[in-house]
Every structure is written in C-alpha cells, then in structure tokens.
Amino acid sequence: MARAGANRSGLIIRTARVYSGLFMLAFVTAHLLNLSLGVFSGDAMNKAKPFLTGIWSNPVMGSLLLTALVVHFLIGLWAIYRRPTLRTNPQDLVQLLSGICVVPLLATHVVGVMSLKLNGIPFDYAIALKFFWVDRPEIGLLQVILLSVVWIHGCAGLITWLRSKSDMRNVLGWLYPLAVAVPVMALTGYAEVGRQVLIEVQSQAAPSGYYETEPAASTSIPQPARTEPIRLPYEQVKRITNGIIWWSIALAALTLIAREVRVRVQSSQVVVIRRGNAPALASTSQLSVLDSFRAHHQPHASLCEGRGRCGTCAVRVTGFEYPLPEPTALEIKTLRRIGATEDMRLACQLTPAGGHLSVEPVYPADFTFEESEHAHPIPPPDMKQAQT
Ligand code: FES
Known part of the structure; x- marks a missing residue:
C-alpha cells in the first residue's frame, strides 16, 4: 500500500x-x-x-x-x-x-x-x-x-x-x-x-x-x-x-x-559488484548499481541519466548474495517496454542492500537509439535467473 x-x-x-x-x-x-x-x-x-x-x-x-x-x-x-x-x-x-x-x-x-x-x-x-x-x-x-x-x-x-x-x-x-x-x-x-x-x-x-x-x-x-x-x-x-x-x-x-x-546519517552496508569480467568494485547500499559504476568511472549506457525511463542501463543479474529489492512500478514498466527477461534489472533503479552482486550489461556503454533499429535488448544467452 x-x-x-x-x-x-x-x-x-x-x-x-x-x-x-x-x-x-x-x-x-x-x-x-x-x-x-x-x-x-x-x-x-x-x-x-x-x-x-x-x-x-x-x-x-x-x-x-x-x-x-x-x-x-x-x-x-x-x-x-x-x-x-x-x-x-x-x-x-x-x-x-x-x-x-x-x-x-x-x-x-x-x-x-x-x-x-x-x-x-x-x-x-x-x-x-x-x-x-x-x-x-x-x-x-x-x-x-x-x-x-x-x-x-x-x-x-x-x-x-x-x-x-x-x-x-x-x-x-x-x-x-x-x-x-x-x-x-x-x-x-x-x-x-x-x-x-x-x-x-x-x-x-x-x-x-x-x-x-x-x-x-x-x-x-x-x-x-x-x-x-x-x-x-x-x-x-x-x-x-x-x-x-x-x-x-x-x-x-x-x-x-x-x-x-542524510547520506552520513543513513546506515549503509558494503556492496561488492562484479560487472562482467571487470574487476569487482566496492560500493555501498546507498548507491544504485549505475551510481556505483559511475563512482568507479566504469562507462555504462544510461540515456535518460538514471531516471528509469530509457531502459538502456539494463543489466542481467547473474548472481546476488542479499535478496534484491523489488522493482518499482516505473522499473517494471520500463523493463516490460524494452522486452526484458526475468533476470534483468535497471542499474539506475537497483540499489542492493549489501553483499556480492554480479551483473552483465545488456547494452554496450555507448548505445544510442539512433544506432539501433529496435530498442530491444540483446537476446540473453541464458534465460534462467541465475542465483548464487
Ligand atoms: S538510465 Fe535510463 S533507465 Fe536507467
């Protein structure tokens, strides 16, 4: 409610x-x-x-x-x-x-x-x-x-x-x-x-x-x-x-x-994110996955600048330690619009509560809609939701 x-x-x-x-x-x-x-x-x-x-x-x-x-x-x-x-x-x-x-x-x-x-x-x-x-x-x-x-x-x-x-x-x-x-x-x-x-x-x-x-x-x-x-x-x-x-x-x-x-007072947990084959990066539970990438200067597609509308920051979640927060209505709507599979989340909307998280970017970091005839994500090689 x-x-x-x-x-x-x-x-x-x-x-x-x-x-x-x-x-x-x-x-x-x-x-x-x-x-x-x-x-x-x-x-x-x-x-x-x-x-x-x-x-x-x-x-x-x-x-x-x-x-x-x-x-x-x-x-x-x-x-x-x-x-x-x-x-x-x-x-x-x-x-x-x-x-x-x-x-x-x-x-x-x-x-x-x-x-x-x-x-x-x-x-x-x-x-x-x-x-x-x-x-x-x-x-x-x-x-x-x-x-x-x-x-x-x-x-x-x-x-x-x-x-x-x-x-x-x-x-x-x-x-x-x-x-x-x-x-x-x-x-x-x-x-x-x-x-x-x-x-x-x-x-x-x-x-x-x-x-x-x-x-x-x-x-x-x-x-x-x-x-x-x-x-x-x-x-x-x-x-x-x-x-x-x-x-x-x-x-x-x-x-x-x-x-x-607010940032100082809010309690936070350590989050370790592994993005593809890149070295794991240390972040906190206050940052979204996209913000964690940005904080570590890892380029990631985000055409709407993290507003949850474009869907280009989508990641395929390949492993997580803590339960992930439920997606908001905005995230669900955008994921549906881009034809995302069950294992996908928006990096800009996903804020892990702590622990280890492994993700794969769905779009290349320099993706633009102008270059793509279809706004659908790259077909996932494995449609099953991975979990460690
Ligand atoms: S950056 Fe556009 S939906 Fe995440």
Missing part, C-alpha cells in the same frame, strides 16, 4: 517535472525567436511580439509560468536531496548546476515584466532595448546570461527526455542543430537591434535615463507615443529580485547540506 503510494507520487513528480520544464522551454523559445527578428529591425520584433512573447503576458499565462518555475525548481531541489551521489557525468552536472541558477536568473526577467504591468507601464521593445543597452547595460548582460543558462538547461533536459524514448530518435536529428541555431539567432538579433539603439542615442545625443525622458523619434524602432515620462519601478524590482535570488541560493545550499546529512 505504502509502496503503491510512493510509486504514484513518484509518477506525479516526474510528470510535473517534465511538463513544467516543457512549458518554460516553450516560453524561452518564443522569446528567443522574437529576439532573433532584431536582425531585420526593431519594428519586426514589435510586430511579432503579440504572437510570440505577447501570449505569455496575460495574467493566466503569467501565473502558470510562475507556478511552473516554482514547481520545477522545488522538484529539482528534491531530486538533488534524493541523489545518492553528486558524482555524475558532465552533461548531468551541467543540467544540475544550470537548474539551480534558472530561478534566480529568470526571476529578474519575470518580476521585471510583471512589475511593468502592475504599474501600468506598457512593455515594448523600444523601452526594453533602450533600458538594456543604454540605461542599465549590466542588466542587459544579465538577460543574455539568463537566456543562455535557461536554454542550456532546457535543451539538456529535453534531449535527455527524448533520448530515453526509442520512437523519438528521429526528432533528435533536427533538435541538435536547432538547439544551437535558436540562441545564436536570438543573440545576433539582440546585438543588431542594440547597435541600432546605440547609434540612434548617440546621433540624437539622448540623455541616459530613458525612462525619465521623452522618447526621441526613431527610424528603425518605432517609439510608443507618450506625453508623460515613464518611471520604471527599478528599486522595487531590484528589491524583489534580490530577495528571490538570495532565497533561491539559500534553498539550494540548504538542500545540499540536508543531502549531506
């Missing part, structure tokens, strides 16, 4: 993580595409705004976005807390670190735009670009860093998610070039339109502090008609975003400390 509850909550958490991430990635993609139009002109950016960035600015989408941000961040922290080890491969590490940075960085953007709305200040690119390029270039730079980090995190997550699905291997072929092209186009558009802004400001000797001045006429970036100077609630935005940034950092630090305490 308790196990069924844990399985259900695990499924809910995984689903919430995937869909909140996809939602935010859609938001960032729309922004990047809108920015990329700066290559043509600021006018083109403003014309496309209602269809790309504008759709996110209504209260419903704004609330959903904030919810997705908070949910994704909290689930990410929970996953860090649950991690048996922080030692991992470079891609997973990049995703982990960029995930911690996403909320503090995205907060400045979301709070800034929401603050404009709440103060009745219309958002348009003429305002934003002058602010980012003339008045507060350091915040403009922060936006560039923000986009890069969020994009890297989103693409790493999306690629890991898709890689775990054998029927998505065709999608990955065009996703890789897009993952590079979209931010490059966006940064080019941002730089080009920024160059125009600087030329216009210099040619008109416009004073800085755009928000306190009458906007000058522009040839490439249409200026909204205003009679009153715009006063940006800059200090208010700064105060709120600073608070979010410090709270995010504090939560991330607390999570790491709590994880460290």
